[in-house]
Amino acid sequence: SHSRTKYPQWHNLISGAVAGGGARFLTAPLDLIKIRRQIENCPSNLSSKVTYNTGMFQSIKTIVKNEGGVKALFRGNVAATCLWVGYAAVQFSMYSRCHDFMLSYSTKSGVFADVENDTRTQLSKLFQPPKRAVQICLETVSSNPTSIAFASGATAGVFGTLATYPFDVCRSAFAAQGLPGKVTSSSAASMRNEVGARILLNPPKSIASFYRSMVHRHGIRGMFSGISPAVAQIVPYMGINFALYDLYLRYDDKLNVGSSGIAGALAGGVSKFIVYPLDTVKKRMQAQTFFTTFTSSSVGPATSVVSVRYKGMVDCIVKIARDEGMPSFYKGLAPSVIKSMAATGFSFALFSTTKNFLESVHDSQIKD
DSSP, X not given: OGGGSOOOTHHHHHHHHHHHHHHHXXXXXXXXXXXXXXXXXXXXXXXXXXXXXXXXXXXXXXXXXXXXXXXXGGTTHHHHHHHHHHHHHHHXXXXXXXXXXXXXXXXXXXXXXXXXXXXXXXXXXXXXXXXXXXXXXXXXXXXXXXXXXXXXXXXXXXXXXHHHHHHHHHHXXXXXXXXXXXXXXXXXXXXXXXXXXXXXXXXXSSHHXXXXXXXXXXXGGGGGTTHHHHHHHHHHHHHHHHHHHHHHHHTOSOOSHHHHHHHHHHHHHHHHHHHHHHHHHHHHHHXXXXXXXXXXXXXXXXXXXXXXXXXXXXXXXXXXXXXXXGGGGGTTHHHHHHXXXXXXXXXXXXXXXXXXXXXXXXXXHHHO
């Protein structure tokens, strides 16, 4: 009966927020390890003495031992929670809206089903005025439920990313705080003279101080460092994610919370593996911004000039491939895929649980 009832859109918003917050809390340590491994060779991260190429559990043990206990695994948790809650709320809400919009264009068969097998006639269908061409494209995509899920997921992912991206940059900065280790002013000055760059010795103390420093140093653009690879990777990532999730559920006879969790875990793992190199590029571009912003006044005035700097997404890809090799694009892949499987699984399961609860309350109020 739920599928035939029109429920309020805020159900998706609240369910998405609960899903994002719960998934973040359960996967925070893996997210920290993933970010550390992705940016440890960032050109601006010149003071890093700690590498994370050891096993995942050994890395967690090292961080707990050297950086203040278990709480270090949740560094940047406030910004990350804002990111995950906000992103999931926007994503699930937009997905529902986009899905309903695409369904309004669906037909019983594809756009070319009623056309004779004539190449000339089919091509004439493609060359239409822009408005009609868009309509034909929407009808074509809407003729398949999996393509509807892909398009809706990709669109929702882009909206969610744009709405919450500053929290992503902030989360990465706080997660990277432990990278420099204990560096003295003299050793930092020596490194600076050797490579002509500044060192991250004065990390942000709060989200407010982070935003003030970033905007002062780089303007609003600084809060969107790495947005190009972020959008480029979120389209296939969330598109594949929701498409696989939808495909799995349509072939599963038991539609329940457990199925949602399993489908989400499988979809999250596969889609993350496919787009992971772009995620690394995004993190590198974020890192070069905040590593050149939070410097120690004892080493000299802060500067955003570094010896090697990524000029954009393509430049970053070329330099990583040339200087570090292709394996560097996959640093932190294991914790990232595990985190993605767990986070996506928990997210879809929590979303289904919360949405089912809200719908049950809604139904009971109607009956009363």
